[in-house]
Every structure is written in structure tokens, then in C-alpha cells.
Amino acid sequence: MGRNETGLFIGGRWVEAHGQEWIVAIDPATEEVSGRIRAADHIDIDRAITAARSAFDNGPWPHLTHKARGEIIRKASAYLRDNLQTIAMTLTSEMGSPISQSLAVQVPRACQIWEFYADLAETYPWTERRPTYDSFNAGFDLIVEHAPVGVVAAVIPWNGPQIVAAMKLAPALMAGCTVILKPSDEAALSFAALADAFTHAGLPEGVLNIVPANRELSEVLISDPRIDKVSLTGSTIAGKKVGAICAEALRRCSLELGGKGAALLLEDVDLEATLAGLTGPMAFINGQACNAPTRLLIPRSRYAEIVQGFADTLGSLAFGDPKDPATFIGPLASKRQRDRVKGFLDIGISEGARPVVGGGLPADKPRGWYVEPTLFADVDNAMAIAQQEIFGPVYCAIPYEDIDDAVRITNDTPYGLQSSVWTAHPDKGVAVARRIRCGMVGVNSHTLDMAGPFGGMKQSGIGRECGPEGLADYTEIRCIMPPETVA
Numbered sequence: 222m223g224r225n226e227t228g229l230f231i232g233g234r235w236v237e238a239h240g241q242e243w244i245v246a247i248d249p250a251t252e253e254v255s256g257r258i259r260a261a262d263h264i265d266i267d268r269a270i271t272a273a274r275s276a277f278d279n280g281p282w283p284h285l286t287h288k289a290r291g292e293i294i295r296k297a298s299a300y301l302r303d304n305l306q307t308i309a310m311t312l313t314s315e316m317g318s319p320i321s322q323s324l325a326v327q328v329p330r331a332c333q334i335w336e337f338y339a340d341l342a343e344t345y346p347w348t349e350r351r352p353t354y355d356s357f358n359a360g361f362d363l364i365v366e367h368a369p370v371g372v373v374a375a376v377i378p379w380n381g382p383q384i385v386a387a388m389k390l391a392p393a394l395m396a397g398c399t400v401i402l403k404p405s406d407e408a409a410l411s412f413a414a415l416a417d418a419f420t421h422a423g424l425p426e427g428v429l430n431i432v433p434a435n436r437e438l439s440e441v442l443i444s445d446p447r448i449d450k451v452s453l454t455g456s457t458i459a460g461k462k463v464g465a466i467c468a469e470a471l472r473r474c475s476l477e478l479g480g481k482g483a484a485l486l487l488e489d490v491d492l493e494a495t496l497a498g499l500t501g502p503m504a505f506i507n508g509q510a511c512n513a514p515t516r517l518l519i520p521r522s523r524y525a526e527i528v529q530g531f532a533d534t535l536g537s538l539a540f541g542d543p544k545d546p547a548t549f550i551g552p553l554a555s556k557r558q559r560d561r562v563k564g565f566l567d568i569g570i571s572e573g574a575r576p577v578v579g580g581g582l583p584a585d586k587p588r589g590w591y592v593e594p595t596l597f598a599d600v601d602n603a604m605a606i607a608q609q610e611i612f613g614p615v616y617c618a619i620p621y622e623d624i625d626d627a628v629r630i631t632n633d634t635p636y637g638l639q640s641s642v643w644t645a646h647p648d649k650g651v652a653v654a655r656r657i658r659c660g661m662v663g664v665n666s667h668t669l670d671m672a673g674p675f676g677g678m679k680q681s682g683i684g685r686e687c688g689p690e691g692l693a694d695y696t697e698i699r700c701i702m703p704p705e706t707v708a
Contacts, residue, residue: 227259229433230416232272233426239264244406244433249317249552250543250589256315256410261432266401266441269430273372273399274447276427283369283397290395291342296422298335301328301383301414308383308414310544316379316408316554317590318506319543326505327383334387337671338395338692345689353702362705367696369397370473371449374442376463378454379408379554380509380612386415388675388686389452389475394428396695398450401430403442407555409433440466448472450695454511456610457635457680464683475684475694477511477676479610480638483631484514484667485653487624487644492527494665495643496534502667504538504550504594508614509558511681512639514667516607518627521620528598528618532577535594535616541586550614552590559590562613566595569606574617575599602630610636628656637678641667660685 228235240262248255261269277283282290301308309323318327349365375389382404393400404412412431419429432442443451444466450473453463460476467474484499502514519527543551553559559582566580579593594614600607607617621627631640641663642650650664660676661669669675674685684694 226257229259229261229265229269230412230429230431231265231269232430233420233424233428235416236268238262239268240434242435244409246315246407246410247555248314249554252588252590256311258409258433260406261434261438263438263441265432266434266438266445269401269432270372270442270445270447272427273401273430276425277369277372277399280399280425280427282399282425282428285397287342287345287347287395290397291339293419293422293424294335294339294391294394297415297418297424298332298339300418300421301335302332304414304418305329308411311411311414312383312408313543315410316382317543317552319545319548319551321546321548322505327381331383331387333671334384334687335391338391341395341689341692345692352705358702360705361702362707364701364703366699366701367396367693368699370695370697371398372447373398373400373695374445374448374451375400375402376439376443376451376453376455377402377404379405380506380511382408383411383415385454386412388691389454390429392686392692393452393695396692398695399428401432401442401448403439404431404433406433406435443467443472444470446470450474452684452694453477460680460682475676475686476682477684477686478638478680478682479636480511480513480677480681481516481608481610481634481636482512482514482638482659482667483516483518483634483640483657485518485627485631485640485642485657486520486527487627487642487646487649487653488520488522489645490523490527490643491645492530496530498643498665499641499667500534500538503535503616504614507551507553508594509554509612511610512661512667512669512675514641515611515616516602516631517616517618518621518630519618520627521622524618524620528577528596531616531618532596535596536578538594540583540591540594550594553592553613554590556590558612559592562592562611562615565606565609565611565613565615566592569597569600569604569615572604572606573599574604574606577618579614602633608634624653628653632656632658635680638681639663639667639669639675641665
């Protein structure tokens with residue numbers, strides 16, 4: 222990789238950071254230092270914005286053909302695939318993603334996102350020509366274009382850094398925008414590979430700038446008047462603050478925020494198939510995913526049977542060292558996150574929930590930021606553990622009486638990101654899904670698809686990522702009305 226640990230990627234090259242503070246990565250399994258890089262300060266942020274602004278206003282990128290932009294993106298993705306092992310190991314050592322997931326999902330999924338948007342170069346309706354309607358405009362046509370929104374500030378979290386970065390950067394770059402990416406200071410090391418990938422691919426200078434920094438610098442970035450759009454993935458609290466800053470400046474923003482996803486099991490559900498389908502989404506990134514199915518809604522008539530099924534499955538998952546290919550659930554990403562989740566375990570017990578599996582810190586893992594995978598039974602949806610986003614391997618089994626009660630409980634949350642319905646009759650599942658106030662509802666699945674828009678209702682955010690809709694969020698609609706004789 223081309224980076225040294227004191228450099229930032231600004232203006233198309235590695236430059237010495239002005240900031241003197243360090244971002245130190247701590248391995249969540251060993252609590253030992255796994256790497257470090259220099260953090261950006263406000264001067265570095267200003268340099269990155271200047272580079273991105275100049276690249277958009279004066280550079281070639283917004284004016285390249287969509288095909289040319291797609292080819293560069295595709296070439297960068299190929300570089301990332303060629304360096305899969307190195308990137309995956311970096312992710313595992315800095316934020317605890319099990320190596321099997323880093324190798325099979327974290328990096329390949331990011332590459333799929335880059336390639337999906339490269340493919341849209343030829344199929345997205347960039348320009349539409351339509352006739353005028355008003356009689357006094359007879360003899361004219363309308364040309365409706367999707368123009369790039371401008372300079373984008375992308376602020377991403379630590380839990381799926383390469384995936385979330387691709388969800389923002391791929392459509393932004395495909396649209397012709399320039400970008401300043403601010404990774405979390407808890408998962409910044411893997412982005413050396415992303416910078417090198419686009420250098421290798423021939424991306425023009427200043428189009429992509431990467432400035433790892435602490436949380437306070439995010440506000441400096443998104444408040445700058447030279448920024449045209451902000452895209453944030455983070456907590457609902459952070460989203461409200463970012464939204465307020467952008468509203469004051471009439472600046473466009475996309476906010477992908479928290480979730481408290483429900484997996485609604487209908488009475489006719491095939492338990493074995495459901496357990497197989499839900500296990501991966503429940504445990505992915507050690508339960509630290511905003512769209513994780515953390516509330517399990519179970520018909521009271523089958524409550525004991527289904528709770529036992531989930532308990533047996535959760536208890537059987539390999540739990541331990543994330544560098545072991547057999548591990549399914551590893552440590553949480555940081556001590557701060559471990560302590561937060563432990564606090565919710567204590568709250569759940571104090572509220573009267575019953576830990577069927579787990580419920581505390583593992584006695585056999587005194588080193589590392591581990592929390593026992595936990596299933597709470599006898600949970601009322603009004604409990605804090607059922608209402609607040611915990612962001613760890615903690616799951617609530619909530620009984621319901623009938624379909625109306627199940628839909629009511631599913632919707633009884635401030636969030637609306639992703640849920641799922643599980644049934645032996647998928648047509649019935651679709652009917653129930655249409656009653657759920659979430660941006661994404663699966664039927665017998667709890668996954669995303671690149672072709673489908675992903676985003677939240679209620680306090681889960683504003684805007685959509687993935688699909689053509691994710692690309693539209695990085696464009697402005699421009700209407701040109703020439704005489705119809707103009708080709």
C-alpha cells in the first residue's frame with residue numbers, strides 16, 4: 222500500500238498530515254495496538270475541501286462520460302479484490318469483524334457495490350427528452366438531466382467501513398461528484414487500500430479525499446459552505462445534529478441512522494428454515510449492524526418452542542477469536558461499545574427480562590471486549606432493551622397474540638429501517654409486510670439487495686442508498702428547454 226502512517230490522502234496523493242494527534246487502532250480481541258495513523262485536524266479538513274471543490278469546479282471528472290467514470294470505478298474495484306486478504310485482516314484487527322465475514326462479506330460486498338454502480342453507467346436514465354405541455358411553449362422540447370450535486374462530505378461509522386463507504390462513494394462518484402470521506406477514528410486503517418485503488422485506476426486529482434479524524438472534526442467538515450451535500454451513516458442523535466446544520470444552510474443531506482429491526486414469525490412458520498435464514502443477519506459484525514433483527518416477534522401459541530430454538534442456535538455459534546476462521550461471533554469493536562452493551566444487559570435483567578442464553582461478560586475471556594451473545598425472553602416491547610438500539614449480540618423474544626397485535630408491536634418503535642416477516646405462505650407474508658412502517662421489509666429473508674433502495678422511515682433517517690435511487694440522491698434535476706429543432 223502507498224500510505225505511510227503519517228499521511229492523509231488529499232488532492233490525489235498521500236500528503237503529510239498537519240495534525241499532530243494519532244488515531245491508534247486497538248485489536249478488540251487482544252486489547253493490543255494493531256496500527257496507527259495520523260489524524261486530520263481542521264487545516265487538513267480545509268485542504269481536503271479545497272481539493273474537492275477545485276476538482277469539481279475546474280477538473281475533468283464531472284464532464285467525463287458516464288462510461289469513462291464507470292471504467293475507473295470498475296478498475297478500482299478490481300484492485301480491491303486483488304488485495305482482499307490484506308484489507309480483510311486489517312478490518313478484523315481494528316474492529317473485530319470475524320475473519321470469515323471480512324473475507325466473504327465485508328470486502329466482497331463493498332466491491333459488488335462499486336461494480337453495481339459502474340454497471341449503471343449505461344442503463345441509468347441520465348437524460349430524458351419530453352415534449353412541452355403549455356400551448357405558449359409550442360415548438361420547444363424539455364431536456365431533463367441528472368447533474369452531479371457537487372462536493373459531497375461522506376461521514377461513515379466503524380461497523381462496516383468498506384461497505385458503508387462504497388454505498389456512499391460509488392453513487393457519488395458515478396454521478397460525477399467529488400468527495401471528502403471522513404472515516405471513523407475507530408476503523409480508519411483499511412482506507413489506505415481504497416486510496417491506492419483509485420490512484421491505480423487513474424482517478425483525477427482531488428476527486429476522492431480521505432481524512433480520518435475525531436468526531437469533533439465532522440462538524441467542521443459538514444458546516445463548510447463549500448460542501449454541497451452531506452451523507453451520514455450514524456446514530457439518530459448524530460443524524461439530528463447533522464440535519465439541523467444542513468437545514469440551516471439549505472444543504473442537501475442523506476441520513477442513514479439507527480434501527481431496531483423486527484423479525485416477525487407468523488404462526489405457520491417453518492422454524493428450522495427461519496433459524497437458518499436469521500442466524501447470519503443476527504450475528505453479522507457481532508450484532509453491530511443497524512438493520513440487525515434484534516426483536517423476535519413470536520406467536521404466543523408457539524412461544525416456548527421457538528424461544529428454545531433460537532436459544533439452541535445462538536448457544537451453538539462459535540464465539541471467540543475473530544481471527545479464527547471458525548468464529549461466528551467475536552468481540553465488540555471497542556471498550557466503549559462493550560461497556561454500553563453490558564449496561565443494556567443489566568437494564569434488561571432489572572426490567573424483568575429473562576436471559577435464556579448469555580446475559581453478561583464471558584468469564585473465560587478476561588482479555589478482549591467480549592459480551593456473551595444474549596437472548597432475552599419474557600420481553601415487553603415497552604422495555605428499554607426493546608426500544609433502544611443496543612448495537613451488540615443482544616436479542617429480545619417478544620410474544621404476540623394475533624397478526625394485528627404483531628403488526629402493532631413491530632411498528633411500536635421510533636425506528637423504521639428494516640424488518641422481516643417469516644411464514645410458510647409468502648403471499649400472506651407480503652400482505653403483512655405492507656403494514657410495517659420500515660424502509661425495507663423482507664419476506665423469509667432479512668438481507669439487502671443492491672438493486673433495492675435501502676433507508677429508513679421515522680427516526681431511521683432520510684434518503685435512500687443502494688439501487689438507482691441511491692444514485693439519484695447524488696444528482697440535481699436540471700431542466701433545459703430548447704427549440705425542438707435542436708438535436
